[in-house]
Amino acid sequence: MHLKSTLRYTVLPLAIAASTLQADPISIEHIAREPSIRGVSMSVDGTQLAAIVAAPGSDYRETALATWNLDQFDKGPVVTPSGDKMKFIGASALKAGRISVTGRQEMTAALGGCGEGNALGAEATFVFKNYLTDMQHSEFEEAFEEGGRMLGAGQTTKRCAELNSLAGLVRMLPLEPRDVIIYRYDMLKFTTNYYRYDLDTRKVDLLFRGSPEASAGFFHPRTGELLTRNDSEAKGGDDYEQTIEIRNPDTGDFEVHDALTTMLRDRYQVSIAGIDDASGKYYVLTDKFSDQVQAWMYDPKTRSFDDEPLVAHPNFPISSLGFGNQPSNFNQLISFTVGGRVPETTFVDPQLRSIHDGLKQAYPGQDVYIQGYNDDLSRILVATQSNRHPTAYHLLYDRKRVQTIGNSRPWIDPDDLGEQKWITYTARDGLEIPALLDLPAGWDKEKDGPVPLVVNPHGGPWSRDTGGWSNAGWVEYLTSRGFAVLRPQYRGSSGLGRRLWLAGDAQWGLKMQEDKDDGAQYLVDQGIADPERMVIFGYSYGGFAAAAAAVRPDSPFRCAIAGAPVTDLTRLGNRWSQSRVQRVMQGTTVRGMDPMNNTDKVHMPVLLYVGSRDVRTPDWHAEDFYEAIKDKVPSRYVLIPDMPHQLPWYYEQHEQTLALIEDFLEKECEFGEI
Secondary structure: OEEEOOOOOOOOOOOOOOOOOOOOOOOHHHHHOOOOEEEEEEOOOOOEEEEEEEOOOOOOOOEEEEEEEHHHHHHOOEEEEOOOOOEEEEEEEOOOOEEEEEEEEEEEEEOOOOOOOHHHOEEEEEEEEEEEEEOOOOOOEEOOOOOOOOOOOOHHHHHHHHHOOOEEEEEOOOOOOOEEEEEEEEOOOOEEEEEEEEOOOOOEEEEEEOOOOOEEOOEOOOOOOEOEEEEEEEOOOOOEEEEEEEEOOOOOOEEEOHHHOEEHHHOOOEEEEEEOOOOOOEEEEEOOOOOOOEEEEEEOOOOEEOOOOOEOOOOOOEEEEEEOOOOOOOOOEEEEEEEOOOEEEEEOOHHHHHHHHHHHHHOOOOEEEEEEEOOOOOEEEEEEEOOOOOOEEEEEEOOOEEEEEEEOOOOOOHHHOOOEEEEEEEOOOOOEEEEEEEOOOOOOHHHHOOEEEEEOOOOOOOOOOOOOOOOOOHHHHHHOOOOEEEEEOOOOOOOOOHHHHHOOOOOEOOHHHHHHHHHHHHHHHOOOEEEEEEEEEEEOHHHHHHHHHHHOOOOOOOEEEEEOOOOOHHHHHHHHOOOHHHHHHOHHHOOEOOHHHHHHHOOOOEEEEEEOOOOOOOHHHHHHHHHHHOOOOOEEEEEEOOOOOOOOOOHHHHHHHHHHHHHHHHOOOOOOOO
16 A cells, blocks of 8 residues: 655545535445345246345355245255355346356456457456356356367466356347357457357257358347348448448348448447347437437338437437247337436336236336246335435235335435435536535535535446446445435536547547536535535546546646546557457547646645556556656555455455545544544
């Protein structure tokens, strides 16, 4: 751990919470704990459940695999704890009594130019493995792998294979009792092949042999027949033509459809979501005709879209379409989901719509998700959650009786958390910026006045925040301590329209940064935020935004917290350039104000932290920035042992990072005890 404080502000410490606020601060332990249960899934035949749970006897610090036989649910689950090295982080109930399990293990090796962060040479990172097991967890075998496929490969290639996902599930084929569609990546030929796979016998049948340019697209969910494929072709310079080719049922040939063809540089989204059996038309999700992604019907015979979209929303994208996976409703369009504050699903199937409406009445103030069901709807898997209620899982029996499977964080008191709003504000150049705003419990603007604010920009930046319980627990931790938390969906955020997304190109630290400042000022003008008590805290790209705020003139923030930050755009740009496609798609957008070139302008306390196994934003970003500012402002740089870039993190890593943030807010930011 590095710690440096060379300059002190003269402002007196400030108390955080107003006297009338009702919340009790949520403890670090309650955020750091492994969830009691998460990621529950139901097999397509409705007979089994799988989930990751807190390992018994581990004090919520280790994970375990849990599976339930729904015909004998009262007997409880079969539970297998993670091993000493390989930790279970995900599970999915398939069918035919088979469970897919994802594990993660620490690995330190010379990676030989392979994997994320490959330019670093010898690295500390993680290996991810997918396994298949049965309901009794009698054995774990690598999922869908092909024995002997690495014969003749060198040691470097074999090590690279360990780091990459070389096989996985593509489509479930719900009506088939044992068969699924899988892919296998051939590292010796740089191709991806697709197979029909028998979960019982492990027998495979080749469906499509890929090439470096072409990959499989849409498989029919009933037959497994490949109906579309995706191709790309260099068109000179740094651009590619992307095509969706549709199989002609008369000739069997794949044919290019101009209406589905785009240039990579234009960044249009075009994806096949399904096929209508009666008409032969395809369901397509695209933003070619609107700022937001819409659902359209495309006729391959006339090679044209319908005159009007099938489903559209004026302010948010259509993020997905739902199709029936049971014999009684197979391949029928049953729902669509709008990507608003939270993913909001509307059922067009009348039975499921009625059930969903009833569940929403049973759980007022919470978001309700139907995640699985059997053919007669006598068993339905339901998830509920909100920003005040961590995710809980339930079984609805016979459309009458609900049995709760488990709550991910039963120790959380909803009364300790306040209101969450989806807001918009106007940036200084007139662009409308959407945002999530979370407020402290019990806060009243008239009685309590402005509160301290944390501006918390998301990572990516090609990403977005959704409402509800936050994955890392930062929002809940801060609001229960009297902070308001603003999560601006700044320009450059994806999933909220092309205009907002494209407006971020080459604006790192510039207009993208102004969006965060303008959000803070908006809350000051609304009487919500105290202008003397504002902090910026971000992770990954959000860490870049925190570092940028520290060196920009006229920044409204009192201090900056940069987790796993990018701080050197020049070195980042050099790494982007290793892939032509990646350079065209995203690398050329990563330009703007470089914090490392402006460290002489730093003017606020800065905390920087990063994990020792983070290969996405390696530690030199944070360390180099710290070395450049440590003699100018109060600053800290902390390397977190064995922490990766992405969740899930270990209990000790949550504990250490939250304690760091709290201590920094109290001391360097001079907020006093929080």
